[in-house]
Amino acid sequence: MTSPTVSDLEFSLLKTLIEKESGIFITENKKYLINNKLSSLLAESGCGSFMEFYNKAVQDISLKKNLIDAITTNETSWFRDKVPFDILEDQILPECLANIFVSKSDSIRIWSCACSTGQEPYSIGITAHEFVHNKKCNWLLPKIKILGTDLSHTVLKEAEGAVYSKSFSARGLSDEMKAKYFEEEPESDFIKVHSKIKSMVSFKSQNLRHSFEPLGTFDIIFLRNVLIYFTDEFKQEIYAKIYKALNPGGFFLMGSSEFLPDKQEGFELNQYKRGFYYKRK
Numbered sequence: 665m666t667s668p669t670v671s672d673l674e675f676s677l678l679k680t681l682i683e684k685e686s687g688i689f690i691t692e693n694k695k696y697l698i699n700n701k702l703s704s705l706l707a708e709s710g711c712g713s714f715m716e717f718y719n720k721a722v723q724d725i726s727l728k729k730n731l732i733d734a735i736t737t738n739e740t741s742w743f744r745d746k747v748p749f750d751i752l753e754d755q756i757l758p759e760c761l762a763n764i765f766v767s768k769s770d771s772i773r774i775w776s777c778a779c780s781t782g783q784e785p786y787s788i789g790i791t792a793h794e795f796v797h798n799k800k801c802n803w804l805l806p807k808i809k810i811l812g813t814d815l816s817h818t819v820l821k822e823a824e825g826a827v828y829s830k831s832f833s834a835r836g837l838s839d840e841m842k843a844k845y846f847e848e849e850p851e852s853d854f855i856k857v858h859s860k861i862k863s864m865v866s867f868k869s870q871n872l873r874h875s876f877e878p879l880g881t882f883d884i885i886f887l888r889n890v891l892i893y894f895t896d897e898f899k900q901e902i903y904a905k906i907y908k909a910l911n912p913g914g915f916f917l918m919g920s921s922e923f924l925p926d927k928q929e930g931f932e933l934n935q936y937k938r939g940f941y942y943k944r945k
């Protein structure tokens with residue numbers, strides 16, 4: 665049996681629902697995304713048309729969650745773009761360490777929003793581990809708390825499992841990192857994040873559409889490679905929430921080709937190597 669193709673009306677209804685729930689904006693020329701990404705979910709839900717699927721999803725919270733999950737793009741890798749992790753190790757963590765002595769604060773809280781399958785928060789954990797080791801300040805390690813969040817429950821489950829396929833999900837990992845921070849099962853394709861890194865990271869479901877307040881405030885926030893899916897209006901809403909979620913003097917890292925608008929107040933732009941990062945004033 666051939667699967668149904670989405671009509672203009674069905675596309676418009678689904679597109680509006682997806683944007684309302686997740687902020688993900690699908691342009692008119694990306695109708696194929698609905699067909700490609702939702703056809704198996706449509707079949708699984710037993711619906712004969714996208715209209716039937718839409719009507720069911722509006723009322724069924726779990727189906728709606730699966731619909732949003734299916735539409736997300738979860739591309740990620742270890743130490744993605746590399747420079748942000750150099751910035752973290754060479755610029756940000758030294759400043760946080762100095763601040764700990766001054767303010768006597770008892771933790772460094774780091775948030776990886778839209779963390780996908782966990783490579784970003786675990787790469788942050790490995791970088792922090794390297795920093796602490798090199799600076800010989802092991803007492804700092806229990807004070808570093810990393811939170812990874814995403815709205816997709818499928819990717820969060822994988823992130824929490826911390827088990828990755830060597831063939832498909834090891835992009836960006838050097839053999840040295842693998843040996844130091846992963847457990848390898850001989851004869852198996854899988855590697856597991858070592859408990860010394862896993863214990864630094866916790867995961868939570870968080871939709872960027874919702875308030876960030878329940879998460880508390882952070883010293884460092886990574887928000888990379890997700891804003892491209894959102895409208896300028898939604899991005900503006902997110903920047904205001906990020907500002908509030910950052911402690912004064914806190915750091916904000918975006919994707920390699922992402923920047924705050926020039927007129928955005930409250931952040932100072934800094935450069936290190938080929939990369940940029942922001943500091944909350």
Ligand SMILES: C[S@@+](CC[C@H](N)C(=O)[O-])C[C@H]1O[C@@H](n2cnc3c(N)ncnc32)[C@H](O)[C@@H]1O
Binds near residue numbers: 779814888
């Ligand atoms: C392309 S991945 C980026 C992962 C990682 N930050 C990186 O740079 O490698 C984008 C992630 O954003 C998540 N996402 C999309 N819309 C979201 C929203 N409204 N709230 C939270 N996460 C969202 C997706 O589920 C996906 O895992």
